[in-house]
Amino acid sequence: MSDYAARVENLGKNFGGILAAEEITFQVREKEIMGIIGPNGAGKTTIFNLMTGVYPPTAGKVFLGDEDVTKLAPDVIVKKGVSRTFQNIRLFKRLTVLENVVTALDLNYPLYNIGEALFLNLPFLKGKVKRAEKDLRDKAMSYLDTVGIAHLAGNQADSLPYGLQRKLEMARALALEPKLLLLDEPAAGMNPEESMDLARLIQKVQKDFDVTVLLIEHHMDLVMYLCHHIFVMNFGRELAQGSPEEIQENPAVLKAYLGEGRSNG
Amino acid sequence: MIQAISVTGLAVFTGFTGLMSLGHAAFIAVGAYTAAICTKTYGLPFIAAIPLAAIMAGLVSLVIGIPTLRAKLRSDYFTIATLGFGEAVRVLLENLSITNGARGLASLTKYSTLPRAAIALAIVVFLAKNFVFSRYGRMAIAIREDHVAAEMAGINLFNVRLRSLFFSAVCAGVGGAFHAHYIAFIQPNMFTNVQSTLLTASVVAGGIGSLTGPVIAALLFASIPELLRAAEMWRLVVYGGVLVAIMVLRPQGIFGYREINHLFRRKRPAVVAEAAGSSADGGDDS
Numbered sequence: 001m002s003d004y005a006a007r008v009e010n011l012g013k014n015f016g017g018i019l020a021a022e023e024i025t026f027q028v029r030e031k032e033i034m035g036i037i038g039p040n041g042a043g044k045t046t047i048f049n050l051m052t053g054v055y056p057p058t059a060g061k062v063f064l065g066d067e068d069v070t071k072l073a074p075d076v077i078v079k080k081g082v083s084r085t086f087q088n089i090r091l092f093k094r095l096t097v098l099e100n101v102v103t104a105l106d107l108n109y110p111l112y113n114i115g116e117a118l119f120l121n122l123p124f125l126k127g128k129v130k131r132a133e134k135d136l137r138d139k140a141m142s143y144l145d146t147v148g149i150a151h152l153a154g155n156q157a158d159s160l161p162y163g164l165q166r167k168l169e170m171a172r173a174l175a176l177e178p179k180l181l182l183l184d185e186p187a188a189g190m191n192p193e194e195s196m197d198l199a200r201l202i203q204k205v206q207k208d209f210d211v212t213v214l215l216i217e218h219h220m221d222l223v224m225y226l227c228h229h230i231f232v233m234n235f236g237r238e239l240a241q242g243s244p245e246e247i248q249e250n251p252a253v254l255k256a257y258l259g260e261g262r263s264n265g
Numbered sequence: 266m267i268q269a270i271s272v273t274g275l276a277v278f279t280g281f282t283g284l285m286s287l288g289h290a291a292f293i294a295v296g297a298y299t300a301a302i303c304t305k306t307y308g309l310p311f312i313a314a315i316p317l318a319a320i321m322a323g324l325v326s327l328v329i330g331i332p333t334l335r336a337k338l339r340s341d342y343f344t345i346a347t348l349g350f351g352e353a354v355r356v357l358l359e360n361l362s363i364t365n366g367a368r369g370l371a372s373l374t375k376y377s378t379l380p381r382a383a384i385a386l387a388i389v390v391f392l393a394k395n396f397v398f399s400r401y402g403r404m405a406i407a408i409r410e411d412h413v414a415a416e417m418a419g420i421n422l423f424n425v426r427l428r429s430l431f432f433s434a435v436c437a438g439v440g441g442a443f444h445a446h447y448i449a450f451i452q453p454n455m456f457t458n459v460q461s462t463l464l465t466a467s468v469v470a471g472g473i474g475s476l477t478g479p480v481i482a483a484l485l486f487a488s489i490p491e492l493l494r495a496a497e498m499w500r501l502v503v504y505g506g507v508l509v510a511i512m513v514l515r516p517q518g519i520f521g522y523r524e525i526n527h528l529f530r531r532k533r534p535a536v537v538a539e540a541a542g543s544s545a546d547g548g549d550d551s
Contacts, residue, residue: 117399
């Protein structure tokens with residue numbers, strides 16, 4: 001019944017004495033785009049990893065809707081409707097662009113079982129498996145089309161330029177049909193023009209697929225343009241949260257980003 | 266030929282799941298003993314002994330697979346675990362009465378003829394091919410490529426890995442059944458870690474992520490020592506030399522990440538095909 005797609009409560013992570021995150025509390029409202037910003041090493045990606053079960057938190061809880069998912073494994077959390085992209089792109093490099101998306105479709109469309117798979121060349125089953133594979137490919141193509149890389153479907157994933165690999169990761173994440181989409185620096189390495197294109201794509205995706213988006217980003221123009229709500233981190237802790245306007249005027253944020261007295265200008 | 270049956274199974278496991286096993290001789294041993302006991306002690310026909318050997322090997326694979334894969338052991342730790350497991354199975358065979366201890370089982374009937382082995386190999390390769398090119402194979406490859414991303418794509422690492430381990434053990438069991446009825450005599454020290462290492466060597470030399478490569482490598486490696494029989498003690502040196510040469514000249518194996526028919530059929534962009542081999546061409550697209 002909650003209005004929140006997700007919330008974290010007093011989340012903490014301690015890596016052998018190093019506090020990567022401490023007392024992190026925020027809510028992601030349904031169907032909004034929320035941003036997490038902060039200097040490098042502030043613990044932003046750690047939050048994503050805790051939310052997706054890559055490692056368990058040392059303190060606190062993660063909720064999806066009203067459900068506590070703190071201790072669940074990543075593949076279980078994915079089934080509950082969370083998918084993500086990675087800061088250091090993690091594609092299935094030696095598979096084709098299309099196969100990367102098809103792999104993700106398997107979660108919601110397991111179209112045949114292992115017996116059918118093993119004996120799939122026998123005449124009476126061949127049809128079914130072949131048709132299933134074709135359906136999956138068609139479906140995957142529509143996701144590639146959404147992010148605008150359908151023409152590259154047959155290429156090996158790691159042959160794509162960096163920016164397109166990020167888009168492919170997004171297509172793969174969308175193919176999991178998430179309710180909550182986590183994007184970890186989707187615009188990294190892009191120039192201002194490209195990153196604004198990406199911003200429009202994220203908006204479109206949010207609307208077309210009716211998802212909630214939580215993103216980590218360093219491009220301030222993109223964040224300020226896209227996000228309804230921003231969470232700022234520094235040294236593993238909350239620095240501030242609020243609307244883009246509030247964040248832009250927050251003295252603590254300005255200090256963290258620009259340094260005191262702007263001496264390093 | 267018989268070796269190739271077992272190698273096919275291992276090719277599916279190591280090549281597509283990315284985990285290295287040094288204990289596969291144990292599955293061959295289990296298959297060999299199961300089949301031998303079936304035909305010799307219980308007088309079952311060979312054709313019935315093969316599936317029993319396969320199932321037995323598969324069940325034994327669950328014994329090692331469930332605890333190690335559930336713990337998500339990283340590849341090298343998993344390899345060490347299989348190494349210990351292989352030894353444990355051998356010692357067990359040496360001390361059980363049903364296996365006749367270290368003396369082994371002798372005077373088995375020679376059921377393994379060339380045509381039979383060829384048919385079995387064909388069936389195993391056919392099944393392996395279907396496995397690899399299905400959604401199960403795709404999930405296994407996804408795990409090999411990036412297990413974190415695979416998990417975040419909703420893939421259950423444990424299920425997929427266990428399934429391919431089971432599959433490879435079944436193949437090894439069939440291989441073992443044929444082996445026992447070819448040599449007509451089995452004893453525990455035929456199934457040492459050296460044997461496992463040779464299997465893994467075939468897979469790596471043939472090409473990780475390929476099915477035909479390892480099969481061809483297995484056939485090659487089985488025949489090289491025979492062809493060089495005239496060279497007496499030097500043949501194993503040559504054998505080692507061939508392995509070293511393959512690794513130096515083609516680190517990705519004879520057919521790394523590709524099947525033999527791709528060489529003729531699939532026209533992938535040339536750049537992509539080469540990218541797998543040379544790691545030093547990352548900078549030329551910027």
